[in-house]
Amino acid sequence: PPPVSLSSLHVDDLRVDGRGCEDYRHMEIETDVVSNTDGSAKVSLGHTDILVGIKAEIGKPRPMVPDEGYLEFFVDCSANATPEFEGRGGEELGVELSNTLYKVFNNRHSLDLRSLCICPGEHCWVLYVDVLLLQCDGNLFDAMSIAIKAALFNTRIPKVHISEDEEGVKEIELSDDPYDCMRLNVENVPCIVTLCKIAHRHVVDATLQEKACSVASLLISVTHKGMVTCVRKLGRGSLDPDSIFEMTETGKRVGKALHAPLMELLQKEESLGKKRQKVGFLA
């Protein structure tokens, strides 16, 4: 029952499932799981299960930033994830989630958007990031952000070059070698750490139960250098300035620590190349 766990949390830095306040649940990451995307990753965090697929398409740059490409987000809250999403139940949440993701990721500090430019003012790459919630067991944002970072790492955009004829008519030409592609620099892509305020303490990676006990939570996106790029408060309750400060500090610490092992893992996976045994969805 909650009172017991709350007190133990309070006293012993011990949570219902035996984790400490800054511990994540068991996490599994696999990239290149959907072959008809340009980049994909599947992340499971506890029972939360998230699939991200990225499709690169040629589009027109935004007029304000003619030399940059951009990202588009769509979060699909499938009814598989939780019965609440049935019908149009997940729509609102989906829009909210994708707006947040847009804020966190679509800026030149997290991704070099200029590398997505093909021809200033005319053509750029648009990365359509589709997030599919397969199973909801709390802490969607953190899992999503990790999956997106992994999928961006995995993304291979076909190399194109612009040819120009005598009249100056430009044409996009595609390399016929499928290995000839561009990779994205994901070094600065942030991860999201959501901290839930429960009683006087705050925890990372809250389960659904813990979330039910929390008054409010704070979403912090942190780069590998520990820089905070976005902070949002979620939930109905209020947070006093002290705890916001405290929580931000925790978030920075936890977030910074998250990047290195993640990158290491992704690189290790890639080095396996074709020999890697794919797990996919049947594991």
Added chain:
Amino acid sequence: MLKSKTFVKKTRAGGVMKVVREHYLRDDIWCGSEVCTECKDGAPVLQQDARVESDLCAYPHYLIPDTNVVLHQIDILEDPLIRNVIILQTVLQEVRHRSPPVYKRIKDATHEKEKHFYTFTNEHHRQTFIEREQGESINDRNDRAIRVAAKWYTEHLNKAPSVGELKVVLLTNDRANRDKAEQNGLLAYRCEEYIKSLTGNPELVDRLALTSDDQNEITGSKLLFPEHLPLSRIQAGIKSGTFLQGTFRASRDNYLEATVFVQREGDDSTEVLLQGLQNLNRAVHQDVVAVELFPKEQWVAPSSVVLQDDRPSDKETEEEEAEKKLESPVLDPSRLKPTGRVVGIIKRNWRPFCGMLNQSQIKEATRHLFTPADRRIPRIRIETRQASTLVGQRIIVAIDGWPRNSRYPNGHFVRNLGGAGDKDTETEVLLLEHDVPHQPFSQAVLSFLPKMPWGITEEDLKVRADLRHLCVCSVDPPGCTDIDDALHCRELENGNLEVGVHIADVSHFIRPGNALDQEAASRGTTVYLCGKRIDMVPELLSSNLCSLRSNVERLAFSCIWEMNHKAEILNTRFTKSIINSKASLTYAEAQMRIDDASMNDDITKSLRGLNTLAKILKGQRIAKGALTLSSPEVRFHMDSETHDPIDLQTKELKDTNSMVEEFMLLANISVAQKIYEEFSECALLRKHPAPPPSNYDILIKAAKSRELEIRIDSAKALADSLNEAVLEDFPYFNTLLRILATRCMMQAVYFCSGMDSDFHHYGLASPIYTHFTSPIRRYSDIIVHRLLAVAINADSTYPDLMDKHKQSSLCNNLNYRHKMAQYAQRASVAFHTQLFFKNKGILNEEGFILFVRKNAIIILIPKFGLEGTVFFENNDKPGPRLNFDSEGPTLTVEDQHTFHIFDRVKVTISLDASNIQHQKIRMALVEPVIPGVSVALPEPEPEAKKLKLDR
């Protein structure tokens, strides 16, 4: 095991798309060899003793050709000597991609049992599938796949206990590939090397295609042609509009002239004129080329000179002279045509060409020129050691390439068809030249025929209207065995008439999508030659089960009208039915019954009713502006044993011809309305566009020369003015005008209603039209039957029927086949005319001038429906003074006589066999007499011969 294949491609909208295909690998693909005990192949294709006489490979061996060998040396591979060949799937896919005709040929070869060709699906074999590696081009990957498969075969066969000396030999002309193969321990040879080693069959060497390696030998000589631009520059040029893309059409009459037909978006299309060898720049008839337009000052008019490239060798001085002949000051700027030059070839459309060899004067020479039967194709240089046996034979030659330093393209010998002038050979030639599919039907096609004995079942009776009691009869030309249509007419109780048109229900027997259907769709039409018929569907259907013969029960698709006595349709009904025709009549028999007042049986009454209605219908149609045109048609009387023509007769039309025709037209129009109403997007219809007014120029000029006016503002005006254009003292004049008018017309074409907006049929003056009444001999009618059957819920539909794009491409094929069938038919008539005149010696006949050209007049002999040219120029002697006026048009010879269109002349007709390939009817002028030009009347000796023949 599942693999996926990934590739990216550009979409039409300019985007980039990633495509992923699943690819399954299996381990139950057999090697197909008799020696192998490991594979569980029930009927192995490759023989154990695969031995051919070769001093390179003395051991038994299997051949594995690479893609380029299959593409270029298909003629060799088709030779019966070449057996035990493994065709890899990699090769097959590449060939399919690069040349569909070669693909079809290699597929046919693999189906032939005696060839022992085995298709090995290496791309799906677990041990031979390879993935493309980083930095590897697709060609390199395919070459590697071929080597991996060859290596696998070598190792796999070595495991067999009874392998003996059996080896696998890779044939490739690519040096890098060969080197790599040898490093892998494979046996690899160049194709030429291997073929030359076949000591038992030296003649095969002739059929080797010359590859670029061999052509390099002669680069010392002068470059004759400008270089072709690379494809990338052509594409950029087309995009920017500096070049135009179009189909190259060589002129039949003048080898230095051609046009390029440029199709632009919408209906806007133009023709670009090309003159001179340099500007033609090695393009061959039907190639898709890129042309560059000259500035307007350099535009020229099409020349009206007839020029044939028949000089013995390439003397350039003559060439220049000939080119000069083209240049003539043109006074009338409206005759100038957009002119340009070929800058590059987008797609070659070379096919094997029929023709004959011109033996080189030098006795031991191995290089000879080959003259194709089609005048639009340039002569081809081939290498052969058997020239002396090939002279006088019709042979097939394929073009391999046309280097810049060669006046003629290079090619190789493919096949000998037989002696020139021989009837079977010539028929084969004209079928091949007109791309008429005429092979016997394959087993796969025949397997879809109904099992005999066939009869009407209970099931049929349940779903069809039983019209067996009606007095139905058919009226056709004599000797017709594929009876498509039958008719009936009877009086109803309410005093109205019931008229039925019953069409053979071919779509009942030919089900959509099966091999029989595909073959019929590809053939498109039955081709009627003199004394020979090339069926669209197997004979069992065409002459038996579908043919509406008398006194047998047959399935039909009926169109039944209720009409009043004014031939107004009160209602129309379509139904699948069962009929039992009471009589199969000829036109003459039917006419006799109608005319014979003593006959009053049901059939005759029915015929009279039909005849009366037909006359009213025809009257109505003509009132609406339908055209009655004329073309001289001839019938041959054939000797029943030799099948040689013994007499010629122009076709005669009887009332009953037009009676049947009227009801067929009516049925076609009714069906067209119905299917268009039901399927506005995918109805297969037939239209006949109104010709552009400029087409009529020659007709108007011709009429004007006799002070008559032809109005062309509408079909009705044209029909009326043609009716009025009668000269009292010149009864044949009207027919001549109508013949000329026919030549002004456009081709009627099939189209899909969803792809076009103009449906009008100009010649029949009908707003909508289709073909419904001859499904035995036209595939279009089968589709129309299917559409109509769906419309009346008599049959189920299928996806392709409702797909307007698929239907549109089907229409293109049908239009092409119909055109070719027509040409083949004409060529057959021409050949038989020649045979006829060969037996007649020299004849003296009266004729009329049909066209006046710059150096010739074209004459029509009404008696034989024969057209011929009288040339006023000869290569060997100086020609007479000629004065051509394009306004008339008139031609004045030696300032003595001026020829006008339609002038009556007398000519001698004889067969000119001096050029055995193009035997032609030679006409020489007898009257009017022009000294030095006309010839004297021949001796009356031929008459005696004629009597003998007529016995």
